[in-house]
Amino acid sequence: MxxxxxxxxxxxxxxxxxxxxxxxxxxxxxxxxxxxxxxxxxxxxxxxxxxxxxxxxxxxxxxxxxxxxxxxxxxxxxxxxxxxxxxxxxxxxxxxxxxxxxxxxxxxxxxxxxxxxxxxxxxxxxxxxxxLETVILSILNHDSAIAAAASRMASAAGDRPLIEMGARRTHELAAVAASRAAYVGGFATTSDLAAGFRYGIPTVGTSAHAFTLLHDRERDAFQAQVDSLGRNTTLLVDTYDVTEAVRAAVEVAGPELGAVRIDSGDLLLVAHRVRQQLDALGAERTRIIVTSDLDEYAIASLAAAPVDAYGVGTQLVTGSGHPTCxxxxxxxxxxxxxxxxxxxxxxxxxxxxxxxxxxxxxxxxxxxxxxxxxxxxxxxxxxxxxxxxxxxxxxxxxxxxxxxxxxxxxxxxxxxxxxxxxxxxxxxxxxxxxxxxxxxxxxxxx
Incomplete structure (x- = not known):
């Protein structure tokens, strides 16, 4: 649209x-x-x-x-x-x-x-x-490359949704086109508001590490976010110690916590540990979202992990190694x-x-x-x-x-x-x- x-x-x-x-x-x-x-x-x-x-x-x-x-x-x-x-x-x-x-x-x-x-x-x-040669080729070569990468990632992800979040990794106008192409290829949402405004793509986003670092304690950051956005929000839990962060997140939001996001480390190992901890804390419905330089191969490697959604940036907006067709x-x-x-x-x-x-x-x-x-x-x-x-x-x-x-x-x-x-x-x-x-x-x- x-x-x-x-x-x-x-x-x-x-x-x-x-x-x-x-x-x-x-x-x-x-x-x-x-x-x-x-x-x-x-x-x-x-x-x-x-x-x-x-x-x-x-x-x-x-x-x-x-x-x-x-x-x-x-x-x-x-x-x-x-x-x-x-x-x-x-x-x-x-x-x-x-x-x-x-x-x-x-x-x-x-x-x-x-x-x-x-x-x-x-x-x-x-x-x-x-x-019309140059303008047609510049659009089709870029957008088709991004859509092909997105399609491969969507295949690897199966039924798990994908979030496009590569705006900060490419030119500001290319980012909007990339978001559109990613949506064509199977991504569910984007972090780019210009893409949402121009094409009607659903947009999502909550907070970055800077928000946690702004506050005196990680728990304070979580509380501020939950107070503002509600218990169904997604809390970023890898700024300091993941285990402590997950415990604090559930204590602040309760079992109604929407999701936690993991953006670093051995995602396969950490996701399993976080899932076990969430379940033990009674937050069985809290989802796990992973980010951190993912591509289709990393997504495929996480197929057996208790992951509910993936956020992809750099590899998507650069065509996952093939930026043109x-x-x-x-x-x-x-x-x-x-x-x-x-x-x-x-x-x-x-x-x-x-x-x-x-x-x-x-x-x-x-x-x-x-x-x-x-x-x-x-x-x-x-x-x-x-x-x-x-x-x-x-x-x-x-x-x-x-x-x-x-x-x-x-x-x-x-x-x-x-x-x-x-x-x-x-x-x-x-x-x-x-x-x-x-x-x-x-x-x-x-």
Whole structure:
């Protein structure tokens, strides 16, 4: 859910300068050459998944739609381009009236993807499409990386909820996007209020070690927090001695204490000891929340521990070692002239070094086995085989420049849970391996 959907005021800035210099110089040259108006098809895909990952997660689509809508060259932006002499006056005049008027198709947000999956297809004139390359890639590469890490962590956590708490570990704007992507991937809440304000994500938080250190005694800090927030609050018990802190926490809040948080030490060992102590003190319903530089591997290692929830920061907002998805935005088809009726011809990069691309406007479908489990990502050009007609993945997102597919974030989050559940069981393995299903190419143009 975006800010507009929440009915909240927002001053949306132009996204036109979230781009690279050469996008505009290409535009200028194409305008002069008379090729800028050729109908073109660009596709976003990745040639490979990050090492060891079994699937990718499409995230950031909703933010891409916002960025396309707000891609406008206002007076300040045009003034900057003129002052720096980045493009000539004829190009500035063209940019002044720029509005994307093409079509966008893509995998619905929350869906999984694999090498070669055409997760976004942008169609229109070369001029209007090429300008969107950088902003689209910057959003999808970041958000999909975070969502993939979140999805792996959610798989490892099982039914135990995850709290996103990485705002202090990344850029302030990236933190909001990361929180949104984490929610798509399966996290339940965030500590970031800006994410709650902008996207409606549930927010949580109680206190840090500084609050305990502020008071003369740990017990005084606990009492102040309980007096303010109620007995169902979460008390942080590892500032000094954990055993003493748990005893004081239950004495102050009683057996109605909501939770205790552990942020250091051997979490597996400490969690078992704290659970035993809580039960002995009559606080059987008091939950245990653990934090402290967790990633999917640490979460998996705590599966047998008496832990009720996990808080994750640094590893999540940095993609758990893979902060980008290496997605690219490639021209795959274009018309031979500016005539709207001119047929599209496939084009592709053919250089060596593993950076080739496949030409042609593509469709994608996921073939299922008899049990309804995914067994292949099928990509092709031309007619879609009848048996795959109802398994196509791309949906219309923008038609004639108008967004037609906005969705509440909870719908996206639920879609991902279903998509992940329909993958083979090996998708949830944390051991290194190849994509969980193969990508098959058929009927492809050369």
């Amino acid at each position: 975006n800010t507009a959907e929440l009915g909240l005021p927002v001053d949306v800035p132009s996204t036109a300068l979230f781009t690279d210099h050469y996008e505009l110089t290409m535009l200028q040259a194409a305008l002069q050459a008379g090729t800028a108006d050729r109908r073109s098809v660009f596709e976003v895909f990745t040639r490979r998944l990050p090492e060891g990952r079994r699937y990718g997660v499409v995230a950031g689509t909703g933010r891409v739609l916002d960025a396309v809508e707000n891609f406008r060259f206002d007076a300040d932006v045009l003034g900057f381009l003129r002052e720096r002499r980045i493009v000539d006056e004829a190009t500035l005049e063209w940019l002044a009236s720029y509005r994307f008027g093409g079509d966008v198709w893509g995998y619905p947000e929350g869906e999984v993807y694999f090498p070669g999956s055409p997760i976004l297809r942008v169609e229109g004139s070369f001029a209007e499409c090429v300008l 290496s997605m690219v935005y490639k021209l795959v088809a274009r018309a031979e002239s500016a005539d709207p009726k001119a047929p599209l011809v496939p084009v592709a990069k053919k250089s060596s070094g593993g950076k080739t691309s496949i030409g042609g406007r593509k469709w994608a479908a996921r073939r299922l086995d008899r049990d309804g489990v995914a067994e292949a990502e099928v990509i092709g050009t031309g007619p879609v085989p009848g048996e795959l007609a109802d398994r196509q993945l791309l949906v219309e997102l923008v038609k004639g420049g108008q967004v037609v597919a906005r969705e509440p974030l909870d719908v996206v989050r639920d879609r991902h849970a279903v998509a992940r559940a329909n993958l083979p069981l090996s998708a949830t393995q944390l051991s290194r391996g190849e994509a969980v299903i193969p990508t098959e190419y058929i009927q492809l143009d050369s």
